[in-house]
Each structure stands twice: as structure tokens, then as C-alpha cells.
Amino acid sequence: MWSDNETTEDLLGFKVHADLLIDVIKDDKVLPVTIGVFGDWGSGKSSILKITKEELEKLGDETFVLYFNGWVFEGYDDAKAALLESIVKAFDEHKSFGFKVKDKTTKLFKSVKWMRVLGFGFKKIVLPTAAAYFSGGTSLLLPILAEQLSKATGSPEDLIKKLQGEESEEYLKSLIKENQDDESTLVRDFRNDFAEMVEKSSIQKLVVIIDDLDRCTPDRIIENLEAIKLFLNVEKTAFVIGADPRIVRNAIEYRYKSQGKTDDDASSRLVDDYLEKLIQVPYYLPRLSDSEVETYISLLVAKRELPDEVFTKAIKAFHTFRQDNRYSVFGLANIKEVISPEEHQALSNSLLSIPALVPIITQTLSGNPRQIKRFLNTLTLRKRLASVAKISNFNDAVLAKLMVLEYSELQLFKQLYEWQISQQGVPWQLVELETACKDKSSEETKQELDSKTDFKNWSRDKVIRWLKVEPLLNNIDLSDYFWLSRDKLSSTIPGSSLIPPVVKSLYQKLDQENLSSAVTKNIINKDLKSLTEIELVGFLELASQMLKRNPKKKRAYDIFHALIDENITGADTHYANALATIKLSEIPPAVGVALKNYQSNLALKNFFENVLQKNNSPIAKAFKSKK
Numbered sequence: 001m002w003s004d005n006e007t008t009e010d011l012l013g014f015k016v017h018a019d020l021l022i023d024v025i026k027d028d029k030v031l032p033v034t035i036g037v038f039g040d041w042g043s044g045k046s047s048i049l050k051i052t053k054e055e056l057e058k059l060g061d062e063t064f065v066l067y068f069n070g071w072v073f074e075g076y077d078d079a080k081a082a083l084l085e086s087i088v089k090a091f092d093e094h095k096s097f098g099f100k101v102k103d104k105t106t107k108l109f110k111s112v113k114w115m116r117v118l119g120f121g122f123k124k125i126v127l128p129t130a131a132a133y134f135s136g137g138t139s140l141l142l143p144i145l146a147e148q149l150s151k152a153t154g155s156p157e158d159l160i161k162k163l164q165g166e167e168s169e170e171y172l173k174s175l176i177k178e179n180q181d182d183e184s185t186l187v188r189d190f191r192n193d194f195a196e197m198v199e200k201s202s203i204q205k206l207v208v209i210i211d212d213l214d215r216c217t218p219d220r221i222i223e224n225l226e227a228i229k230l231f232l233n234v235e236k237t238a239f240v241i242g243a244d245p246r247i248v249r250n251a252i253e254y255r256y257k258s259q260g261k262t263d264d265d266a267s268s269r270l271v272d273d274y275l276e277k278l279i280q281v282p283y284y285l286p287r288l289s290d291s292e293v294e295t296y297i298s299l300l301v302a303k304r305e306l307p308d309e310v311f312t313k314a315i316k317a318f319h320t321f322r323q324d325n326r327y328s329v330f331g332l333a334n335i336k337e338v339i340s341p342e343e344h345q346a347l348s349n350s351l352l353s354i355p356a357l358v359p360i361i362t363q364t365l366s367g368n369p370r371q372i373k374r375f376l377n378t379l380t381l382r383k384r385l386a387s388v389a390k391i392s393n394f395n396d397a398v399l400a401k402l403m404v405l406e407y408s409e410l411q412l413f414k415q416l417y418e419w420q421i422s423q424q425g426v427p428w429q430l431v432e433l434e435t436a437c438k439d440k441s442s443e444e445t446k447q448e449l450d451s452k453t454d455f456k457n458w459s460r461d462k463v464i465r466w467l468k469v470e471p472l473l474n475n476i477d478l479s480d481y482f483w484l485s486r487d488k489l490s491s492t493i494p495g496s497s498l499i500p501p502v503v504k505s506l507y508q509k510l511d512q513e514n515l516s517s518a519v520t521k522n523i524i525n526k527d528l529k530s531l532t533e534i535e536l537v538g539f540l541e542l543a544s545q546m547l548k549r550n551p552k553k554k555r556a557y558d559i560f561h562a563l564i565d566e567n568i569t570g571a572d573t574h575y576a577n578a579l580a581t582i583k584l585s586e587i588p589p590a591v592g593v594a595l596k597n598y599q600s601n602l603a604l605k606n607f608f609e610n611v612l613q614k615n616n617s618p619i620a621k622a623f624k625s626k627k
Helices: 015-026 044-057 070-075 079-092 099-119 123-134 143-151 158-163 168-177 183-199 218-233 246-257 264-278 290-305 308-324 333-340 341-351 356-363 369-388 396-408 411-420 428-437 442-450 453-458 463-469 479-486 501-510 519-525 531-548 554-565 571-581 588-596 602-612 618-624
Strands: 034-040 063-069 207-213 235-245 283-286
Touching: 015 235, 015 283, 034 044, 034 246, 044 063, 044 207, 044 479, 044 519, 063 070, 063 396, 063 463, 070 218, 070 618, 099 183, 123 531, 143 428, 183 264, 218 235, 218 246, 218 264, 235 246, 246 264, 246 501, 283 479, 290 308, 290 333, 290 341, 290 369, 308 333, 333 341, 341 554, 369 396, 369 479, 396 411, 396 463, 396 479, 396 531, 396 588, 411 428, 411 453, 411 571, 428 442, 428 463, 442 453, 453 463, 453 501, 479 554, 479 618, 501 519, 501 554, 519 554, 531 554, 531 571, 554 571, 571 602, 588 602, 588 618
Parallel strands: 034 235, 034 283, 063 207, 207 235
Antiparallel strands: none
């Protein structure tokens, strides 16, 4: 098994990306600078940032490197203030120069406290804070505000009346203004004090690395970005931010729309302008190629199979190989040169089924390191189960091939399961499918499968490639292999924990009551259709889960109707499967009216004919009623 945590162990040749970032940071002429390391969820951003941190720390005390996980600040009342406070605290507690900057850190700490006061909604904090203070307690949340309340003139009773009255907000603002300048002055003073603190510390560079920003809510993402731009972007500083750019763009769009500053037409331009101001150097990680995926899988398996000292030799050989050859596979033949014959044999057995499946794994998992690692973990776990269960004549390659289908085409995987369970493990449909692929071009195969109603969903290029790859399955009893996967047949491998943040964010974007059909259509065509195949599968699974979880919520059905209208592949099949599990009494009758528009849809045909037509529930009556 392999850990899913970020690492500085470079199995992907990613150090070249870290070296590029460091080269930019070393250039004093470009400072201050904010670098965006952009990539999909699981693409390796965190590992690159960890390698960057490790290499920068080798430069000595003149470069002060701080590493933050943006998600850590998600639970704070004010993420902006939390980030600022964390950075100031790092300076204040530094063993080498903390004493030099004590006067500045003290002042900056106070500024951050006031920032938290100004950042709160007054009505949300006044009464709790006042109640805590006047009841004899202390305000743990905002002690600086309690301090100002203690200086206010008047009896506690009079002050409480003022704080509870209609003018409470204005009264509190006036109280604060007596002791603190306005927010714009606070920003300017903080920047000046922060710049002076950096100068007094005697460091040559401050590098702040912020990872996992894309896991935060839109508000928290913007707060972190604005903290950098408004408060911290001073001489000698560099900020490196790792995030999925789609999540960041969505957060910016959300901020503008929530403030009523944009409509859909102006949105893209405003988002672009905002990003350009915040991120001076955007760097997009490339997707792994087939050769890089095969190399990565080879090294992952080598790491598991080989002793640490031997694997260290293999990694060293890989890095040397990459310096001269960026394009070829570093595989078993290359590793063979640095390991013993016995170790080579063990490794060869583990890697035996990999090369033929690598291209389709790459296409299925979008060259995504996290998905690849989790795919291999699931494969390994099921292989262990096969061994424990003493399954005879077990073929790793068959299991791996079926799992590729499970990851990429869950509905087809379930259909294949239904075929084999009704035919003692060897379905005739699979024989026909593989026969249709034999000695024919993909286009010829596609035409033949399209002509058969039962096989239309099997005619996509990716599925045809899967059918053609060895080993062929038409003469194999698949019962044991599906038995190993039985825990997933009622759900899916991706699961909620594997759904990328961009998928969750996109569903939330669509899951808004009163969202017009035009806006819904725009989101689907602009955002949903730009998802990778595995992300789209994750989205459809999430939509299905949300529908089954909230069967009385009409919007969940509307989303599926919009997906089908925009010809999203697999939407109708997922919808039909979800509908089959929901009690008809829980489905709003209005959904029955809407379903009339899809009576010609083959995926929904069974639900219409065998469920709605034979039932007298409110939805069935609405479906059968005349328009």
C-alpha cells in the first residue's frame, strides 16, 4: 500500500518544477512576487511545494521559509487575520532574530486584533462580547474590544441599552474610531510595519508557501489572497500558492456576484483581471504522459518491493536517467541494473500486468498521481483479499482491467456485473463486444455497436480501447473478480472522500434554488464540460448521492434534467439508477410533469414503462396526465 500524503520523495521527476520556482524566487529583480502553482486535485502540487520548501531551506538563514496549509485557517473567524498573525508569530518566536523585531511584532499583533474587530459583522459580536464583559467574564474571542468597552463612560446598564438599541452598530463604530484609525489607514500602517520588521530581521528573503487553498470556502480563499496583496506584498517577499485554478476562479466569481458587481457576461473578464493582479506568475503543471505514468507506477511498485537501501539506488538512477532523457519510460529494465536477480524477479512479477494497461490507466485517471496511487492501493487490497480467500487461477491483469472500467465507466461496470451474475460468470454480451472489436478499426467497431441498442453505451472511443486491451475477458469466469469488488457495486470507488473539490464546488454552484435555466445551462457548458472524465464521473455520482439523500428536493431533479438537455454523457443512466432507488411518494409531482419531456430517452424507458405507468402515486399521476 502507498500513503496518499504529500512527500519530498520525487518519483515523478517533479524537482524540475521546484527548481524553476526557486530560480524565480532567487531573482531579486522580480520581488515582491506571488507565484501560483496551478493544477488539478491530486496532480502533485503539494509534493512540488514540499520539495521547494526543502530546497529553499538549504540556502541558509538568509532565506526565511514559512509553510502553511490554507485549510488550517478554514475554521477561523477571519482567515486573513489568522494568516497574518501566524506569519508575525513566526518572526516573533524565531531564535535568531525574534529579539530584533520584538517592537514590530508587538505592534503588528495589536493591528491584527483590531483587524479582526473590523472584519466581523458588528451585530454578530457586540452582544456576545458585551454580555461576556458586563457579566463579569472576559471575552476570549476579542479581548481588545472588551478593553475598549471597559473605557466607555456610563453605567453597565446604560451601555447594554446602547448596545441593544437600534443605534448599537454606530455606537460601537464610534467607540472603536476613538481608539483606532479606519481600515485603509490600518492596511497602510500594517504594510509599513511589516516591511520594517522584515528589514530589521536581516533576512534577504521571506518566502511564504500556502498549500491546499482550493480546499477552502470561496470567502476563505479570497481572504487569504487579499491578505497577501494588501498587507504582505512588500520588498524581499515571495509567495507561492498551490491551488486548483478552477476553484480559485469560482471563488473570485462568487465574491463579485455576492457583492452585485458583475453579471455572467462580465464575469470572465473580471475574474481574469482579479487573478492577474493577485498572481503575477501563474505556473500550470502539465498532465503526466503515458511514459511518466508507467515510470511512476514502476517506481511505486519498486518502493514497495525493494529494501530501502536498494530503492535509494533505484531513485538515484532514475534522477540521473531523467537528466538526459525526459521522454522515455524508466521501467523494470532500467531498475534491473541496480538490483539483484532475486529482487528483479520479485519486481518483475509485480509489474507484469502493467505496461499494456498504462495507456488506458493514463487516459482514465487523467495522468493524476493521486488517482493512480489510490487505484494501485485498491488493486493491492483486492489482490490480498484474493490470496486470503484462496481464489485459484487468479489473474492480476484481469482484475486490473476490470478496475479500469470501474473507475472510468461505473455504470458499464455494473451492467457487466449484472450480465455475468445471470450467466454463471461468462456473459454472451462480452463475447459479442470483444468480437466486434477484433481486427477492426475503432470507427468500424463504433458503427457496429451503435447499430445494436443494448451496446450503444459501449461505443465510445475510450470503452472500445478498453475492450481491445489484453487480456480479453470473453472466455473468463468473472465471478470471483466481481466478488472482490462487491463492496463497490452499490456505490463507487471515487466515493465522497475521493470527489475532487472542484466537483463539490461545481455542484454547490448548480444547487441553488431559483437559478434560471439560462444560468444553469451556461454553468454546465462552461464549467461542467471542462471537467476531466473521472471528474465528470465523480460529479454524476455526487449528483446521484444528493438526489437519493434529498428525494423531496426538486432542484436535485432539475439538475439532472439540465444535464440530460445538454447531452452530458452518462447523466441519463445515473438519473435512471437513482430514480429506481427512491420511494415514489417522496418525489415531487412536478418532477412527473418534467419527465414527460424525456419519454424517448432509452435509459429512462424502464422507469417510465415498468414503474410510473403501473403506479398511482402523485408523481405517476402527474406523468400520465395530459399536458
